[in-house]
Amino acid sequence: MPKQIAVLGAGSWGTALAMVLADNGHNVRLWSHNSNQVASMNVSHQNEKYLPGIVLPGGITVYESMEDAVRDTAAVIFVVPAKAIREVTAKLAAHLPADAVIAHATKGIEPKTSKRVSEMIEEELQGVDHRPVVVLSGPSHAEEVAKRQPTTLSASSVDMEEAQKIQELFMNENFRVYTITDMVGVEFGGSLKNIIALGAGISDGLGYGDNAKAALITRGLAEIARLGTKLGANPLTFIGLSGMGDLIVTCTSVHSRNWRTGNMLGKGMTLEEALDQMGMAVEGVRTTEAVAELAQQAGVDMPITQGINQVLFHGAKAKDIVDQLMTRLPKHEMNDLQDVLNTR
Ligand SMILES: NC(=O)C1=CN([C@@H]2O[C@H](COP(=O)(O)OP(=O)(O)OC[C@H]3O[C@@H](n4cnc5c(N)ncnc54)[C@H](O)[C@@H]3O)[C@@H](O)[C@H]2O)C=CC1
Numbered sequence: 001m002p003k004q005i006a007v008l009g010a011g012s013w014g015t016a017l018a019m020v021l022a023d024n025g026h027n028v029r030l031w032s033h034n035s036n037q038v039a040s041m042n043v044s045h046q047n048e049k050y051l052p053g054i055v056l057p058g059g060i061t062v063y064e065s066m067e068d069a070v071r072d073t074a075a076v077i078f079v080v081p082a083k084a085i086r087e088v089t090a091k092l093a094a095h096l097p098a099d100a101v102i103a104h105a106t107k108g109i110e111p112k113t114s115k116r117v118s119e120m121i122e123e124e125l126q127g128v129d130h131r132p133v134v135v136l137s138g139p140s141h142a143e144e145v146a147k148r149q150p151t152t153l154s155a156s157s158v159d160m161e162e163a164q165k166i167q168e169l170f171m172n173e174n175f176r177v178y179t180i181t182d183m184v185g186v187e188f189g190g191s192l193k194n195i196i197a198l199g200a201g202i203s204d205g206l207g208y209g210d211n212a213k214a215a216l217i218t219r220g221l222a223e224i225a226r227l228g229t230k231l232g233a234n235p236l237t238f239i240g241l242s243g244m245g246d247l248i249v250t251c252t253s254v255h256s257r258n259w260r261t262g263n264m265l266g267k268g269m270t271l272e273e274a275l276d277q278m279g280m281a282v283e284g285v286r287t288t289e290a291v292a293e294l295a296q297q298a299g300v301d302m303p304i305t306q307g308i309n310q311v312l313f314h315g316a317k318a319k320d321i322v323d324q325l326m327t328r329l330p331k332h333e334m335n336d337l338q339d340v341l342n343t344r
């Protein structure tokens with residue numbers, strides 16, 4: 001049965017997810033904070049800035065008023081960058097529809113607080129509501145979803161019924177959604193892969209080859225799993241769609257904003273220049289800052305993340321960091337992965 005769904009955030013991912021919901025027959029209210037974008041999208045039925053050349057299906061209306069966008073909806077899905085989550089949740093709080101599922105498809109960890117996105121939403125809704133939040137995450141570039149190319153994701157929540165509602169809303173022949181109970185692992189995997197994708201881009205930008213990239217992906221996954229497991233995730237989640245799956249797509253796809261930013265850094269641009277050129281959310285930058293500090297506090301060894309943090313924020317040369325990583329003390333490959341399993 002067609003439902004009213006609100007999607008908060010009309011960037012590339014919010015727009016692509018709105019298209020999936022509209023393809024499934026739902027009436028989608030896409031909320032944007034930008035009045036020019038609202039006016040132009042409702043006339044052209046395109047999102048020229050973020051998904052040029054894609055014509056939106058019928059059933060998507062763009063709203064500037066949060067109150068109108070979420071009124072009587074069956075689900076509210078956050079797809080704004082992580083840095084805007086608290087502000088947008090506060091805007092939603094006054095108008096929260098009574099029975100709506102609350103979900104997010106944002107990837108990021110907050111610097112200083114180390115909070116995951118679902119934790120930020122829950123914190124901002126404290127005193128207003130205590131509904132369990134669902135996360136939708138996996139290897140999924142907006143550019144391919146908008147072309148209806150086959151894509152698989154995971155929906156996770158502490159309440160499986162809520163995750164199943166999101167699975168049901170989104171599933172179609174191009175867009176397959178699995179459910180999974182480990183929300184901590186899904187949010188950590190989806191957020192931390194962006195750090196490694198920056199590294200993969202840097203490596204490619206420096207002119208290193210596929211061996212180096214495979215090493216970054218594999219050893220990157222080891223350190224993501226080490227931290228995530230210490231903080232309560234199930235190690236198996238990291239070989240799933242939101243872990244290994246998303247790490248592969250983000251480290252190898254030309255669509256990746258994190259890989260592209262890293263690539264520009266590897267070729268010698270400053271962070272400011274690279275972010276300026278991207279002009280879109282590059283979540284790995286803030287997440288690197290957050291995770292480098294979190295890993296230190298938690299006493300977890302994350303040499304790749306710490307090295308990327310040095311390059312982004314402390315003026316280190318990428319080539320020197322690669323040399324340091326390659327000349328660390330000899331180690332047994334599986335010791336730390338065995339530790340991950342032993343902590344369960
Ligand atoms: N683009 C993709 O293929 C995918 C993106 N994601 C995640 O989705 C989230 C959003 O990313 P994208 O859509 O790619 O970003 P984007 O850069 O394409 O668009 C961001 C949107 O958020 C809006 N925005 C920025 N600050 C805002 C604020 N304070 N209040 C309201 N709206 C605000 C911008 O106007 C823009 O419409 C990120 O966490 C990203 O990691 C997840 C999977 C795939």
Ligand SMILES: O=C(CO)COP(=O)(O)O
Nearest residue numbers: 138139140141256257258
């Ligand atoms: O999360 C994504 C793909 O699953 C998008 O990655 P980027 O933000 O690097 O484009």
